[in-house]
Amino acid sequence: MKKIKEKICQWRSIAIFCLILTQCSLSAQTDLDAIMMSKNNFCTGLMYQHGSWNNYWEGTLKRDNQNLGTVSNNMYAVMGNYGISGKLNLLFGLPYVNTKASAGTLHSMNGLQDLPLWVKWMPFEKRVGPGTLSLYGIGGLSIPVSNYIADYLPLSIGLKSTNFSLRGMVDYQIGSIFATLSGTYVVRNNVTIDRSSYYTDQLILSNEVEMPNVATINFRFGYRSSLGIAELVLNQSNTLGGFDITRNNMPFPSNQMNATTAGLAFKYNVSAVEGLSLIGGTNFTIAGRNVGQTNSFNGGLFYILDFSKKEKTSSSDKSTTN
């Protein structure tokens, strides 16, 4: 009946929300799920994701583009999650992304994208009724780690804004069945582009672009036990402002990019090797605005390094964790 929290490395899928036409933010599910690493455990692993689209929404108009064909992207990421305590975790990721279009003449792009850092805190966990209720507060910071080009949509590898996120999350589990709901508010800093003016719904004589903030709601429902996890994931992301791509125009970083996605995510804890887990998942874009209708799949492998055992034998000082 008790929630599974220990000895399970919970990275399962990245890129829940694809906020731009080609590319998906590295958003490890761990920062969106109701699982904490135990104290002094470090979970790390590698992820791969492939996403692609043929259609996109030009404002609210769904269309294809023969000059792009299929736009695809690959993301390779190293990720980690460290348990400062059972109630406080630190998470990070480092993604490399490449993008290309199957038709037309536009050049592909690639590079290191944005480094997210998260602090995940579980202030409350109690039996309520037949199950366990837990509450989480999560703060995030995402910083571009290379001088990539944001203003080359839909083939940019990212939007290059430095983002600050705050998330509240609630989880309820009865037996092996759980549901998690979270809401996130993302403050995005302005970005600078390589040109000296641009047109939104007016001409702006600057190389600085105001990036409207983003709000996201995420719902997950499924099975969670020591065997692993199988869940349905629904996500809604909205840009709070921004403008629509005009008819047959190019997209722009400060467009109003909204997306509704649905997906499945799985994790399997390899019983033969303690601490090893395999993950996989898939996501479909159901509705959107100024984004590509991305379908994606992903997979990864994670392993838990347990530093707590060593500590027990070497020192009793709780402040020296590693």
Add this chain to the structure above:
Amino acid sequence: MKTIQILAIAFILAIFMVPLGCAKNIKGRTDDAPMLQPAKTDIDAGNWKPILLTGPTEFPVAAPAAISTPGYLAEINEIKGFQKNINSEQEKSIRYWGAGGVLRWNEIMRELVAKYNLPPYQNADGSYPFPSAANPFAYPLFPFANPPYAARAYAYVSAAQYDGLVAAWYYKKLYNRAAPYKNDATVIAKLPQSDLPSYPSEDAVLAGVTAEMMKLLFPGEIAFIQQKADEQKLARIISGSNTRSDIEAGEALGRLVAQKFTVRARADRAGAAAGTQADWTKLETDALAKGETPWYSLDLPKRPPMLPLFGKVKPFLFDEATTIAIRPGPPPLVNSDQMRKETAEVKDQIDHPTREKTAIVHFWADGVGTYAPPGHWDAIAAEDFIGKNFSEVRWARNMALINMSLMDAGIVCWDTKYFYFNPRPTQLNPAIKTLTGIPNFPAYISGHSTFSAAAASILGYLIPERAAAYDDMAKEASNSRLYGGIHYRSDCEVGLTTGKKVGEYAISRAKTDGAN
């Protein structure tokens, strides 16, 4: 555990303090441009050589009423009434237009070009619709403000503004009516005071010219432009710089001058520049007959070439025979070693795009949804002129010289492009993927290079201390097309030399137009 929780809360709060500290609003480079305070009034500009007018008196302006008449006193009272109840929006409008009418109208023109610089989406059968001036609000919106269209629009507006102001200056000197704040001590001068006579109003001339030219150039924006014109005229009255009769005389003059330019524009052959299927086919068969590989569109579906007959448009700075005389010799033959070498060089560029070079490509790309290369040069010029304390008539003269150079550079460039009808690098080697969109017209010669060299030449003449800088910018703009995989080296180099030749015509005009 308590400490850890406090730390976690502190961290979460801290990361939210950072963005809250940063202002999100973007300030444009000219939003706070200083109020125009001309170093000299150019009081004799009525003698400067107009572009199209036969002389400054072609459209007579009636003598104003004496300042002692009840009519004039009533106009002064109108100003005082506005000033008594002035609101912050009006103050803002005064400051906006006070930075200079030529500057602001040029910015508004650039905004319209950026809004309309969108290639039409194809029909279901793969053909393309053409915008219709008769129905500008139906998709595709009229006009498609592509680079040649934009160059011509900027040129007509600038040239007409200049001619309008030459005439205005003639009558200013003739009638010598001082500004309201000089005639009545209780009228507040909300803008820097000037000895320039206020009748007819130079701002109203600009408003009248531009509003009138919009009927031809951006017929879907007449209402938007009229609103701007009304704002400008009111700002001048509230600022104490003009009375209503100054404004009305100026606007009427501006509209008459613009109508003369409109008549020219309707007959300059730009209306037929899109050509017909027969013209497009002939370009292809002519190239084949010469044993060459014809250009074809790299858009999907294939799009008819952009304005193939724009090279036949009547230039401002020289005649049509000169367009052909300036036309450079042919590009390397498609099957020549030279062309193979140049194609390989483009491939090498796009295979090794450094971040710095890609930034240059994007800085100068000025493609879809932008104010186009001529607009970029207008922006460079305007932002440099802001610090120069030019009078409005000198501003107009300088912008007219630049924009006539850009339009004529466009004409010569388009004539050359369709005379040779040469393929883009990506057509010869489809593995050449570009770092910005490939324009839908032949390669030789580079439009960016031709436009840039023409503008840099005349700008270097107008602001000699910046001549070397403009030259460097033109070279960078030219190189950006090679870095981006858009052009061969010879397109760029010959584009620069050809553009410079066009610029020379503007310089000779500038030397003899009476403004020096």
